[in-house]
Amino acid sequence: MTALSHFNHLSPPQALALIAPCVAIPAWCEAVVAARPYASRESLLGAAQQASQSWGEAELNQALSAHSRIGEKPTGSQVHAALSRQEQGAVNDQDSQLALALKAGNARYEARFGRVFLIRAKGRSGEEILAALAQRLNNSHAEEVQAALEALREITLLRLEGAISE
Numbered sequence: 001m002t003a004l005s006h007f008n009h010l011s012p013p014q015a016l017a018l019i020a021p022c023v024a025i026p027a028w029c030e031a032v033v034a035a036r037p038y039a040s041r042e043s044l045l046g047a048a049q050q051a052s053q054s055w056g057e058a059e060l061n062q063a064l065s066a067h068s069r070i071g072e073k074p075t076g077s078q079v080h081a082a083l084s085r086q087e088q089g090a091v092n093d094q095d096s097q098l099a100l101a102l103k104a105g106n107a108r109y110e111a112r113f114g115r116v117f118l119i120r121a122k123g124r125s126g127e128e129i130l131a132a133l134a135q136r137l138n139n140s141h142a143e144e145v146q147a148a149l150e151a152l153r154e155i156t157l158l159r160l161e162g163a164i165s166e
C-alpha cells in the first residue's frame with residue numbers, strides 16, 4: 001500500500017506503474033495520475049470513478065485482456081494475475097462440480113456475448129457468481145455491455161483502494 005501523500009509526489013512513470021494493475025486502460029491510468037495531487041483518498045477515488053464513466057465497449061474489450069476467466073486460477077506472475085487470484089479467493093477451487101459449472105457457464109457466456117464474463121469476484125462465493133452469470137445470460141447485448149462495465153468499475157476501484165492508503 002502506498003500512502004496518498006507519497007503517490008502525490010511520485011514521478012508520472014512511477015505513479016503510472018503503481019496504478020497500472022488496477023485496470024488495463026492506459027487512458028484511465030494517465031487521467032488519474034494527471035489529476036494529482038489529491039487532497040484526500042476520497043477525492044482520489046471520486047476522480048477515479050468519474051474517469052471510468054466514459055468507458056465504453058472498446059475500453060471493456062481492452063481491459064478484458066488482463067482479466068482471467070472466473071474459476072480458472074490465473075497463471076503467470078503478472079501482477080494482474082496475482083490480483084485475480086486474490087479476488088477469486090472465495091471461489092472454492094477444490095469443488096470440481098463448481099469448477100465444471102463455471103467452465104460451462106463461461107463457455108455459454110462467451111458464445112453469446114463474444115467476450116470473457118466479468119464480475120467483481122471479491123466477496124462472492126462460486127455459487128453466487130454462477131447465479132449472477134445465469135442472470136446476466138438473459139441480458140441483451142447492450143444491457144450486458146453496461147453490466148460488464150459496471151463490474152469493471154467495481155474491480156478497478158477495489159484495486160485502487162487496495163493500492164493507495166490515506
Ligand SMILES: NC(=O)NC1=NC(=O)NC1=O
Nearest residue numbers: 070084087118119120121
Ligand atoms: N473474469 C473475471 O470476472 N475476472 C475477475 N473478476 C475479479 O474480481 N477479478 C478478476 O480477475
